[in-house]
Amino acid sequence: MANIHRRPSWAIADTLATPEAVFLNRRTLMRSMGLGALSAGAMVAGIRSGRAQDADPTADLYPARRNEAYTLDRDLTPEDINANYNNFYEYGTQKEIAEAAQALRTRPWEIAIGGLVETPITIGIDDLVRRIPLETRLYRHRCVEAWSMTIPWSGFPMKALLDIARPQASAKFLRFETFLDPEMAPGQNSFLYPWPYIEGVTIAEAANDLAFMVTGAYDKPVARQHGAPLRVALPWKYGFKSIKSIRKIDFVEERPVGLWEAIQPSEYGFWANVNPDVPHPRWSQATERVLHTGERVPTQIYNGYGEQVAGLYAGMDDQLLYM
Numbered sequence: 423m424a425n426i427h428r429r430p431s432w433a434i435a436d437t438l439a440t441p442e443a444v445f446l447n448r449r450t451l452m453r454s455m456g457l458g459a460l461s462a463g464a465m466v467a468g469i470r471s472g473r474a475q476d477a478d479p480t481a482d483l484y485p486a487r488r489n490e491a492y493t494l495d496r497d498l499t500p501e502d503i504n505a506n507y508n509n510f511y512e513y514g515t516q517k518e519i520a521e522a523a524q525a526l527r528t529r530p531w532e533i534a535i536g537g538l539v540e541t542p543i544t545i546g547i548d549d550l551v552r553r554i555p556l557e558t559r560l561y562r563h564r565c566v567e568a569w570s571m572t573i574p575w576s577g578f579p580m581k582a583l584l585d586i587a588r589p590q591a592s593a594k595f596l597r598f599e600t601f602l603d604p605e606m607a608p609g610q611n612s613f614l615y616p617w618p619y620i621e622g623v624t625i626a627e628a629a630n631d632l633a634f635m636v637t638g639a640y641d642k643p644v645a646r647q648h649g650a651p652l653r654v655a656l657p658w659k660y661g662f663k664s665i666k667s668i669r670k671i672d673f674v675e676e677r678p679v680g681l682w683e684a685i686q687p688s689e690y691g692f693w694a695n696v697n698p699d700v701p702h703p704r705w706s707q708a709t710e711r712v713l714h715t716g717e718r719v720p721t722q723i724y725n726g727y728g729e730q731v732a733g734l735y736a737g738m739d740d741q742l743l744y745m
């Protein structure tokens with residue numbers, strides 16, 4: 423167990439993770455959870471409940487207006503590739519969680535926005551998405567494991583949350599929390615992870631135009647395996663910052679400790695800005711594997727978004743900005 427604590431499977435650069443290594447890790451985890459049999463059953467139940475769900479009540483909002491300020495230097499990752507290669511530990515530690523994730527029930531889905539704000543609010547996802555105009559942006563995504571993808575996200579700027587909740591002067595950070603429901607998400611039965619998944623950003627980061635709240639992808643409501651019905655996209659940071667299936671957003675004074683930072687603070691920090699020159703303790707970040715071509719390309723500082731976000735970190739050289 424201590425060994426798994428040190429080395430969650432996704433924490434191995436995926437170029438180093440042989441299928442054997444992934445299999446072994448998964449089997450060990452299952453055994454330690456006593457979940458071998460249950461997991462197969464949960465998977466079938468998941469597929470069934472996914473099919474039984476009604477059509478998404480926000481489907482009419484897509485395709486959302488394309489924001490031409492966000493384009494790409496490379497092709498989009500084909501939808502079927504993206505939809506079948508995911509990190510969503512609530513549904514398993516392997517990349518093939520798409521089927522299991524269909525167990526995620528996305529309605530009713532309320533989001534509680536509170537903490538140090540003028541206007542705390544609990545709002546249903548369907549009300550939230552109709553309150554703010556949606557737009558589509560083509561974004562890059564760089565996982566800390568050194569693979570990358572490109573995706574047409576739809577949603578709204580994170581800044582809209584500041585306008586809705588109006589943080590008090592004492593608020594310094596946003597703290598995001600994923601749902602907690604081990605019956606719906608078998609991975610949350612594992613005591614190896616401090617569920618629920620938590621992540622955070624500073625108020626200044628949230629106000630940067632690049633910080634995006636995702637409600638859709640590929641011109642329709644976002645798929646469960648990508649973090650329906652509401653997730654974050656912070657394309658200049660390693661992917662683990664982009665938390666999925668959000669239920670709670672709090673404005674806080676103290677810096678939030680994310681799930682991965684809680685497990686392994688020497689490898690996963692708060693800032694997690696992409697930097698090819700700062701290796702992960704166990705692998706290089708100089709290049710990345712493009713998911714849909716298999717090609718290795720150089721990684722760029724801030725994942726290519728430095729012009730927009732580098733200013734956020736001026737004078738912060740005392741911080742561990744790149745892990």
Ligand SMILES: Nc1nc2c(c(=O)[nH]1)N[C@H]1C(S)=C(S)[C@@H](COP(=O)(O)O)O[C@H]1N2
Pocket residue numbers: 432507508509510511512564565566600619647648649661662663664665666667
């Ligand atoms: N709740 C939750 N959010 C999460 C994760 C997770 O396991 N649980 N994985 C993170 C990681 S490591 C990555 S790379 C991205 C993957 O997003 P994708 O599966 O849509 O490509 O989600 C991030 N958000």
Ligand SMILES: [Mo]
Pocket residue numbers: 509564565566567660661662
């Ligand atoms: Mo990741």
